[in-house]
Amino acid sequence: MHLAIDAFLPLFFPERCPACDQWMGHDLGLCESCSASLYPLGVACPTCAEPQDIPRAVTCLACRTKPPPFRRVLAPWRYGGELAVAIRRLKYGGPSGRGLAHVARPLGALLASAYEDAVSDQDIVVPVPLHAARLRARGFSQAQRIAEAARKQCRLAIQPTILPGILERTRATREQAGLSRAERRTNTAGAFLVPPRQAERVRGKNILVVDDVVTTTATSGACARALLAAGATRVDILALARADN
Numbered sequence: 001m002h003l004a005i006d007a008f009l010p011l012f013f014p015e016r017c018p019a020c021d022q023w024m025g026h027d028l029g030l031c032e033s034c035s036a037s038l039y040p041l042g043v044a045c046p047t048c049a050e051p052q053d054i055p056r057a058v059t060c061l062a063c064r065t066k067p068p069p070f071r072r073v074l075a076p077w078r079y080g081g082e083l084a085v086a087i088r089r090l091k092y093g094g095p096s097g098r099g100l101a102h103v104a105r106p107l108g109a110l111l112a113s114a115y116e117d118a119v120s121d122q123d124i125v126v127p128v129p130l131h132a133a134r135l136r137a138r139g140f141s142q143a144q145r146i147a148e149a150a151r152k153q154c155r156l157a158i159q160p161t162i163l164p165g166i167l168e169r170t171r172a173t174r175e176q177a178g179l180s181r182a183e184r185r186t187n188t189a190g191a192f193l194v195p196p197r198q199a200e201r202v203r204g205k206n207i208l209v210v211d212d213v214v215t216t217t218a219t220s221g222a223c224a225r226a227l228l229a230a231g232a233t234r235v236d237i238l239a240l241a242r243a244d245n
């Protein structure tokens, strides 16, 4: 009897919407009303995923002029609407400005399919780390929680391991929001490194770096440079959402 009930439990696991906190009756993504504001990435630069208002995707001028250190940025959604609300709740929605960790699970569902595509040719997955001070303030790394939630919902039989300790954030950078493009680059330059004890796990590896939101690719570029400097073969970036520069 218990066995039979247990077998059905995963099918009936209602969850609150990560944006509006209403009960959803399902545990995937946003509730029906909030889902209406989801904006798929659509036409975008094949390298940096910057959204493009043209019929067919072309490599943008910035990527052609100065090719970035990563191979490409992948993101299923544009940043905005209720998805942006949900990501802000994940990072700051808890008591006294801490994060709301449980929001990562339904959000992970919005990344699961892109995650499945992105990890198929990777050796390891590395979430973008927070600086120790911000990690203490938030209580967890949102990029790591989103990656773990997506991994759990991904159907591949063999999946690369998520290794949170591979990258370290050595400087407490300012929040990227509100900074200009040039300021963002200076803000993140040299902010990441691979600690020597982790170098062996990076050398010769294809690595997928996971973040919650990619805006200017300054953070993505800084992570990729640190991993390549430590001997990684190739770095791809996967984010839940891509914001316009």
Ligand SMILES: [Zn+2]
Residues within 6 Å of the ligand: 017, 018, 019, 020, 021, 022, 030, 031, 032, 033, 034, 035
């Ligand atoms: Zn909702």
Ligand SMILES: [Zn+2]
Residues within 6 Å of the ligand: 045, 046, 047, 048, 049, 050, 059, 060, 061, 062, 063
């Ligand atoms: Zn580009």
